[in-house]
Amino acid sequence: MFNLFKKLLIFIFCINCLILPLLSKEIVKVGITSLPTSRGNPFKTTTGLPSLYTHAAMFEGLTRVSQKAMPIPLLAESWEYENELSWLFSLRKNVTFSNGEPFNSDSVVFSFNLLQSDEGRSWNVTAELEGISSIEAIDTHTVRIKTSTPDILLPHKIASLKIVPPHYWKEVGEEGFAESPIGTGPYMVSSWGVSRVMLKRFEEAWRESNVENIELVTAPDAVSRIQGFLSGRFHIAVQLGPDEVYMIEDSGHVVSRGFDPSMQVLAFITEKESPLKDIRVRRALNYAINREVIVSKLLSNKVQMATQTSPSFAFGWDPTITVWPYDIDKAKELLAAAGYADGFSFTAEILLSAASYSSQVYQQVASDLSRIGVNLSITRIPASQYARGVYQGKWKGEAIGIDYGVNPTLDSLTPLVRHSCFWSKPWFCEPSVIPLIEKAQSAFNLEERKKLTQAVMKYQLELAPAILLYETSRFDAVNKDLLGYYIEVGHIDYDKLYFRK
Known part of the structure; x- marks a missing residue:
């Protein structure tokens, strides 16, 4: 065929x-x-799809991150930390926005302060910049960025902040800017x-x-x-x-x-009543998946099997974690212990415009689950409905076809902002992992930061927040x-x- x-x-x-x-x-x-549902507002969307193909042409941040998890200068030429809670960024000179406004320290301060307004706090990028307490202008091309806790990966994190022209934004407002966006790109x-x-x-x-x-x-x-x-x-x-x-x-x-900086998963919605609230059930479903068949037969061995909620080139990925084993007997044993020996049914929502092979992968997941008596129904939904689920919590099913994306920081902790209690409308919220995340985030030594992040990866895996599938390309x-x-x-x-x- x-x-x-x-x-x-x-x-x-x-x-x-x-x-x-x-x-x-x-x-x-x-x-x-698809196009971003927020159109040209760079703050109301995440830094992944679908804004990747649109916003990259017109907007820039102070930095971006390389494939080797290193920050690269963009609108900032250099940076240094003054102490564990304060950094100085030297900005690129002779840069203008496409409407003629000059790029300078005031535009960086303005862009950050937009996110601190009542409306801005609800925008998606705000969550990605959690921990930055203030940005102030030192002179026309130097800004001081302060953090509420130590953050050695701040040059990675600040890549999420795209810079907009203050005068134009004030003139047209958020809606006008979304219709006719202006950047330095x-x-x-x-x-x-x-x-x-x-x-x-x-x-x-x-x-x-x-x-x-x-x-x-x-x-x-x-x-x-x-x-x-x-x-x-x-x-x-x-x-x-x-x-x-x-x-x-x-x-x-x-x-x-x-190499897409994300892991593809079938994430469980545990904030509503269903068998998926039981960790034994979540672990059972992971044991039931034959990932080797998915990667070899459906994905032509062009991707790697997921071992954790982070791609292998991200900062903090743990090389000691292996692929979740395929064990039908163990899966049935855990289901029986949880009171679901006869199985159960649940529905997963996946994005209509997702990569062409996604449907085949999720159908294979459904086929694998049927072997332990679990019936998975898959519903494909448009981007607008998917966005309502992510940002407003309006999911109709009990699971989501989604990724753990480390854009743009390449920090393994980045996706845990969305996939945890940190998110404004969480689908998976396990309070016990939060102190571990916060401890790792505040380590101001790169090796210590990596070690603590790897500990989070292990703990997160034990929680089985999703069916881990593959490292996306x-x-x-x-x-x-x-x-x-x-x-x-x-x-x-x-x-x-x-x-x-």
Whole structure:
């Protein structure tokens, strides 16, 4: 069946090569899964999907984090700590926003203070910056950042704060800014529609870009993205499945593989009454999953099996933790001990626009669970409904197809802000892990911080907050004539894109 589908898509590709005009080299067209529900407000969304493909072109933070878990200068040129609770950041000079406003210390202070307002405290990025107590201007291009507790990874954490122009924000307000966002990045918005965003080059950007325009077009399902790519409508098609890599490469194009800083899981909602509140049940479901089959058969051995709630290249990942063993007998034993010898039923909600192979993975999970008498129903929901679940707690099921993302800090503790009692609308809340997280976060020595973080990883695993699945990778199709495309820890250097001459 797959081979037939593959041949059909390649046939469509070949036919369209004959009838469609060549893609313009003045514009890069990208087929993406969805646009951020918060549109152009960089504070009301997280730093992962879907804002990754949009906000990276127009917004910048003081730093970003490399694949080696090291902070890299962006709008800040350098930094140093004064003491365990105070840091100085020296800002890049001669930088302007795309509306002409100067970037300086006041814009950094303003951006942070927005999150301290009554409205700003409810925005999602605020939680990612928990522990930063204040930012003050020392001079026009130096800021002092104070923390409530020691944080040796502050240069990683501050990457979540995108900087906006104060005067423009005050003039148009939050809603106006979301409609027509302004940043210091290499591109600026020329139009933002329901399913399409057009970006144009910001000529005065400090990071000079090569391509005149970028067009981001939503294509929620993978088939439409692949067809759009093979037919010549897109230069880039994002979030392909591992089994689709060969199809793209056979057509003469390139697949860009990015190591996505996250672990894919089926997270349990324990804040509502269900058998999943019982830790024995949660552990039983993990024993019932044959992860080796999922990775080898469904994911073509192009990803790693999850061992903990953090990817293997994140700070604090524990190499001594092994894959949760596949043990049907142990699973049945634990279910019986919890009073569910005959099994039970529950529903999981997964994102409609998720990677094409996600449905197959979750169906395999359901198949594995059926062997111990547990019936898992899977419901696919649109991004808007999914966002209501994440940010408002409006889940209809008892589990979620979600990731433990370490964007943008590459700190293994980062996803525990969302997947714990720290979150404003938590789905999993176990108070006993909170002191361990806080102790690790406050260690002001890198080795001690790593050791304590690894202890959290072990403890978190014992709680079985989710069915651990696999370490995610990102597979994006890229036209053979487009060069410079790469994703590193949730960051895309759009300014480095250029066409082959």
